Amino acid sequence: MAKELKTPKKFKSSSQLWLKRQINDPYVAKARKEGYRSRAAYKLLEMDDAIKCLKRGAIVVDLGAAPGSWAQVVLEKVGLKGMVIGIDLLPIAPMAGAEFIEGDFTEDKPLQQLEKLLYGKKVDVVLSDMAANTTGHNQTDHLRIMNLCSLAFEFSKDHLKEGGSFICKVFAGGTESQLLSEIKKSFSSVKHIKPSASRKESAEIYLVAKGFKG
Numbered sequence: 232m233a234k235e236l237k238t239p240k241k242f243k244s245s246s247q248l249w250l251k252r253q254i255n256d257p258y259v260a261k262a263r264k265e266g267y268r269s270r271a272a273y274k275l276l277e278m279d280d281a282i283k284c285l286k287r288g289a290i291v292v293d294l295g296a297a298p299g300s301w302a303q304v305v306l307e308k309v310g311l312k313g314m315v316i317g318i319d320l321l322p323i324a325p326m327a328g329a330e331f332i333e334g335d336f337t338e339d340k341p342l343q344q345l346e347k348l349l350y351g352k353k354v355d356v357v358l359s360d361m362a363a364n365t366t367g368h369n370q371t372d373h374l375r376i377m378n379l380c381s382l383a384f385e386f387s388k389d390h391l392k393e394g395g396s397f398i399c400k401v402f403a404g405g406t407e408s409q410l411l412s413e414i415k416k417s418f419s420s421v422k423h424i425k426p427s428a429s430r431k432e433s434a435e436i437y438l439v440a441k442g443f444k445g
């Protein structure tokens with residue numbers, strides 16, 4: 232059995248915990264070896280295995296894209312004829328074949344920038360891995376993530392092609408019931424997935440919707 236690596240003594244408390252988790256996390260090592268910008272890549276790979284939405288030539292919008300590992304996965308899957316446009320509050324290092332916008336998706340200007348890059352084209356897949364900073368207050372955190380999910384859903388309704396897919400990070404307890412029933416009306420199949428690369432102790436799960444009805 233692999234020996235658990237020890238954390239250097241100079242790191243304390245929460246940073247020590249984070250570092251220990253990183254050092255011992257097989258997905259961190261795998262991402263480094265396979266050239267992904269973060270371990271999050273494996274979450275998308277697993278979800279795409281389940282619903283096969285990232286097809287050759289697809290147009291994909293990636294909300295909350297930094298540091299860019301989902302965009303890397305998308306580019307591998309959609310190939311040169313496809314495209315990915317990502318947006319994040321944080322800057323993202325350039326990536327051949329991808330367009331990135333630094334800005335807040337909930338604000339008008341960055342959203343207009345994103346729409347401009349689409350040149351009126353409809354989108355095959357909308358991905359949202361956006362997560363607001365947690366406050367520690369469960370209700371507030373839940374409302375914040377639901378607000379992001381709701382805005383990502385509105386964006387999907389405006390921009391998806393018929394038959395398109397929507398994958399969105401939500402948190403434990405799943406999607407709030409009213410929003411979920413609206414999403415169910417717009418897609419032929421909706422489920423929640425907790426990918427194995429999503430840490431067990433994390434409350435995150437993903438809403439995975441397929442077959443946009445237009």
Ligand SMILES: C[S@@+](CC[C@H](N)C(=O)[O-])C[C@H]1O[C@@H](n2cnc3c(N)ncnc32)[C@H](O)[C@@H]1O
Pocket residue numbers: 268269271272294295296297298299300301302318319320321334335336337360361362363
């Ligand atoms: C878990 S990370 C995304 C990881 C990414 N999927 C990857 O594979 O590299 C969540 C991201 O959501 C971004 N985010 C949160 N709220 C946002 C907002 N309102 N607009 C744009 N990005 C946002 C954060 O800055 C953060 O980088």
